[in-house]
Amino acid sequence: MNKEELKSYVKELGIELTEEMLQKLNDYADFLLEYNTHTNLTAIKTKEEVYLKHFYDSLTLVKIANLQKGTLLDVGTGAGFPGLVLAIVFPNLEVTLLDSNNKKITFLNDCIAKLQIKNAHTVYSRAEDYTKIHRESFDFVTSRAVANLRILLELNIPALKVNGCFLVMKAQVEEELEDSKNTMRVLSCKIIGQEEFNLPKNGGTRTLLNIKKTKETDQKYPRTYDKIKKKALK
Numbered sequence: 001m002n003k004e005e006l007k008s009y010v011k012e013l014g015i016e017l018t019e020e021m022l023q024k025l026n027d028y029a030d031f032l033l034e035y036n037t038h039t040n041l042t043a044i045k046t047k048e049e050v051y052l053k054h055f056y057d058s059l060t061l062v063k064i065a066n067l068q069k070g071t072l073l074d075v076g077t078g079a080g081f082p083g084l085v086l087a088i089v090f091p092n093l094e095v096t097l098l099d100s101n102n103k104k105i106t107f108l109n110d111c112i113a114k115l116q117i118k119n120a121h122t123v124y125s126r127a128e129d130y131t132k133i134h135r136e137s138f139d140f141v142t143s144r145a146v147a148n149l150r151i152l153l154e155l156n157i158p159a160l161k162v163n164g165c166f167l168v169m170k171a172q173v174e175e176e177l178e179d180s181k182n183t184m185r186v187l188s189c190k191i192i193g194q195e196e197f198n199l200p201k202n203g204g205t206r207t208l209l210n211i212k213k214t215k216e217t218d219q220k221y222p223r224t225y226d227k228i229k230k231k232a233l234k
């Protein structure tokens with residue numbers, strides 16, 4: 001996908017990319033690919049793939065949520081997906097980019113400074129340590145390609161405000177949803193939106209879920225990562 005194609009594909013999602021946004025995305029792609037030659041950030045090696053699998057894919061979240069404003073925490077953001085793309089395209093969204101890998105955080109800090117992005121900042125932390133403390137704080141939480149849904153729910157839901165939404169990005173979700181039923185109940189979550197589609201240009205299948213938190217989360221969650229991994233909530 002090239003720049004012009006991105007512009008027209010996201011228009012179909014209801015997003016009008018300005019020249020300034022397109023320039024920032026172009027600079028982001030160049031910086032990512034250049035940085036990736038010496039520091040491993042992404043398996044994606046071409047600009048066309050960055051536009052499709054990182055930029056377009058990140059922006060498909062608008063199919064399930066209005067991201068024009070509010071606060072968003074991107075847990076396990078890696079090189080900034082979906083969080084930094086959302087920050088570029090939605091200047092009134094306050095984005096927190098969290099990762100436990102310092103290489104990725106260093107890249108993101110350099111990138112934010114280079115592109116002069118005012119509405120994004122980074123946090124170097126394990127998700128479970130951060131969300132244990134920063135509770136009931138965000139309108140949205142996202143995580144792409146970080147862990148299975150059951151684990152993500154316990155890591156992420158404590159950070160959401162009541163009525164806030166966890167925006168889930170997966171290729172397939174059926175099995176993980178089945179495995180997450182009790183966790184959803186214990187953490188007072190309900191699915192309020194679901195979209196299944198194929199990325200353009202045979203980029204693969206996607207399922208997006210919008211999971212709303214309906215009650216304040218008990219202080220005992222999240223448990224330690226070992227416990228979350230070993231034992232599902234009942």
Ligand code: SAM
Binds near residue numbers: 078082099125144146
């Ligand atoms: N979300 C990005 C994307 O889709 O391109 C990165 C995905 S990468 C496969 C997973 C990222 O999650 C890594 O950067 C890793 O450091 C981070 N991660 C995994 N577990 C984490 C945790 N418990 N807390 C914070 N970051 C975590």
